[in-house]
Amino acid sequence: MSGPFELRTQMIGSLPVINHFLSRVGLDDTLRAHLADDDARLVLAPATALGVVVRNLIVSHQPVYALGEWARPFEPGLLGLGPGEAEALNDDRVGRCLARLFDADRASLLTEVVLRAVRTFGIDCAQLHNDSTSVSFTGAYRGANGRPRGGKPTAAICHGYNKDHRPDLRQLVWILTVSADGAVPLTHRVVSGNTTDDVTHVRTWDELVALTGRADFLYVADSKLATRDAMDHINAHHGRFVTVMPRTRREDRWFRDWVTRNQPGWTEACRRAPKRHGEPEEVLSTFEPTPGSVEGYRIIWVHSSNNKVNDATTRARRIERSISGLEDLARRLAGPKCRTKTRVAAETEALSVLDDHDTTRYFEILIVEELDKTYTATHRGTPGPDTRFRQHTRPRFRLNWKLKPHVIRDDAASDGCWPLITNDTELSPAEVLAAYKYQPNLERRHAQLKGPQAVAPVLLRDPARIEALLCCHFLALLTEALIERQIRAAMAQAGTKTIPLYPEERDCTAPSATRVLEIFAGVQRHQIIRAGKIIQTFDPTLNPLQHQVLKLLGVPSRSYRST
Numbered sequence: 001m002s003g004p005f006e007l008r009t010q011m012i013g014s015l016p017v018i019n020h021f022l023s024r025v026g027l028d029d030t031l032r033a034h035l036a037d038d039d040a041r042l043v044l045a046p047a048t049a050l051g052v053v054v055r056n057l058i059v060s061h062q063p064v065y066a067l068g069e070w071a072r073p074f075e076p077g078l079l080g081l082g083p084g085e086a087e088a089l090n091d092d093r094v095g096r097c098l099a100r101l102f103d104a105d106r107a108s109l110l111t112e113v114v115l116r117a118v119r120t121f122g123i124d125c126a127q128l129h130n131d132s133t134s135v136s137f138t139g140a141y142r143g144a145n146g147r148p149r150g151g152k153p154t155a156a157i158c159h160g161y162n163k164d165h166r167p168d169l170r171q172l173v174w175i176l177t178v179s180a181d182g183a184v185p186l187t188h189r190v191v192s193g194n195t196t197d198d199v200t201h202v203r204t205w206d207e208l209v210a211l212t213g214r215a216d217f218l219y220v221a222d223s224k225l226a227t228r229d230a231m232d233h234i235n236a237h238h239g240r241f242v243t244v245m246p247r248t249r250r251e252d253r254w255f256r257d258w259v260t261r262n263q264p265g266w267t268e269a270c271r272r273a274p275k276r277h278g279e280p281e282e283v284l285s286t287f288e289p290t291p292g293s294v295e296g297y298r299i300i301w302v303h304s305s306n307n308k309v310n311d312a313t314t315r316a317r318r319i320e321r322s323i324s325g326l327e328d329l330a331r332r333l334a335g336p337k338c339r340t341k342t343r344v345a346a347e348t349e350a351l352s353v354l355d356d357h358d359t360t361r362y363f364e365i366l367i368v369e370e371l372d373k374t375y376t377a378t379h380r381g382t383p384g385p386d387t388r389f390r391q392h393t394r395p396r397f398r399l400n401w402k403l404k405p406h407v408i409r410d411d412a413a414s415d416g417c418w419p420l421i422t423n424d425t426e427l428s429p430a431e432v433l434a435a436y437k438y439q440p441n442l443e444r445r446h447a448q449l450k451g452p453q454a455v456a457p458v459l460l461r462d463p464a465r466i467e468a469l470l471c472c473h474f475l476a477l478l479t480e481a482l483i484e485r486q487i488r489a490a491m492a493q494a495g496t497k498t499i500p501l502y503p504e505e506r507d508c509t510a511p512s513a514t515r516v517l518e519i520f521a522g523v524q525r526h527q528i529i530r531a532g533k534i535i536q537t538f539d540p541t542l543n544p545l546q547h548q549v550l551k552l553l554g555v556p557s558r559s560y561r562s563t
Contacts, residue, residue: 006529012540014517015078016559018058021479025117028080034109035100043088046097050472051080052089057476061454065091075525098468103150106471111211114186121482127180127218129439130204132197133446134162136169136456144463146192154463156192175200176445177208182485183441187211188474190467197224202233215239220435226421228295235423242435245419251293252419255301260410266303269430282306286429293421300420300429308416318357325353330399343367346397361407368398445477452514480513487511490552500545519546537562
């Protein structure tokens with residue numbers, strides 16, 4: 001054997017950890033079972049290409065056109081690829097594979113993966129949380145108009161209520177349901193961008209019943225669930241729900257009026273540590289008034305000590321800004337260049353100032369009309385004793401106002417209060433509150449989708465491929481949630497309160513999947529090659545923190561050694 005030596009370096013990173021969890025939910029096998037490999041143009045089997053897409057979304061999301069470049073440095077076997085197959089991952093082939101995923105029976109595919117995750121990891125599905133978010137798109141997307149493909153409807157990319165605060169952009173609506181056990185994603189759905197949340201809950205709840213095989217789980221969602229149709233549907237099919245009652249309901253107005261004359265019997269439900277040093281802890285209390293909703297459901301009122309302070313501060317700030325605006329208007333009305341001609345116009349301007357800060361009910365406005373008289377000589381020249389003058393009058397308005405202290409006092413009586421509505425008759429008010437307070441864990445999954453997974457920009461035009469890519473995002477979210485749940489449960493079982501995952505070895509009490517995987521980012525394997533043959537392999541040497549994390553995750557250390 002002769003010739004120069006060659007050093008080959010292959011990235012390993014966090015792929016062994018990811019593969020361990022993907023194997024436990026059987027993702028690769030399920031993809032192969034549902035996606036036929038019958039198109040030679042694809043070179044790679046659709047299941048293989050989509051497996052790379054999911055792994056890429058978990059590790060570091062790259063555009064579809066850059067997938068091959070991202071995969072090239074990694075050991076091919078960790079991505080399910082053979083030697084040199086990373087070169088086949090171009091945007092055309094990956095796009096065709098995404099189209100195959102859309103055309104496949106995705107409902108059955110996802111059901112198999114999710115149910116296997118539930119069984120394998122013992123996920124408790126007794127309480128489920130639902131919420132939606134928007135995925136924004138830059139561009140016209142005229143082809144994404146909801147036209148069916150192969151008998152399947154596609155979601156229309158259009159304008160709607162944008163939760164990214166970008167009303168100028170078109171969007172799709174992403175609906176996600178997670179368990180209260182580790183916030184593990186169980187179902188997702190993509191609908192047209194102009195779909196409102198209140199019409200989605202019946203179908204979502206029915207899908208969850210079919211998935212879990214039960215109807216008695218507690219379904220928790222935000223205020224859009226509080227419609228008669230959705231609540232009655234769940235109640236009629238022996239389901240349970242908890243949601244926020246909207247401010248527009250008559251029951252809300254009744255309580256806020258009642259509390260101005262009565263003292264509720266608040267019962268402390270829980271206390272929460274302050275978010276910042278030096279701040280007081282938050283006290284949450286509950287009260288269940290005798291009258292329920294018009295549908296006959298329970299209403300649980302919640303009082304937050306923090307929200308009480310925030311409500312009072314916000315109202316005072318709005319009143320201060322209103323007074324400042326009224327003072328500016330009063331100076332303008334009294335000025336020489338004022339063009340306001342009528343009392344009605346002056347009053348409209350004053351009310352507009354109050355409307356801008358939502359303080360109309362706190363002020364009493366009085367417009368005083370005065371005549372401003374001016375005189376001009378009837379002829380030119382210097383006025384003399386016989387000069388006659390013509391009188392001109394124009395209306396001028398003086399703005400006066402005063403606060404209504406009794407209205408402010410009445411509003412202050414319900415500061416910090418907000419209502420929950422439920423049909424569950426067994427849970428205590430404190431338990432109903434505890435169930436709803438898990439909702440932010442679902443919102444963190446949406447933050448994960450838009451943050452580490454970088455769902456936008458999508459950089460695809462075909463709505464079918466976009467929907468398939470969002471399906472891959474769901475699978476990536478499921479995997480990351482299982483990683484988080486596993487390591488946190490293992491820490492609790494081992495009595496390990498913190499592990500030094502943060503930079504500078506700072507302690508972390510609740511590891512995220514992103515941070516867990518980051519500590520393996522630089523792991524590599526080196527090989528010495530001569531004449532095309534491997535002479536020696538240098539497996540990575542893991543540090544104590546990496547070994548500790550692998551042990552907590554249940555991932556064998558040998559997964560980082562060559563076979």
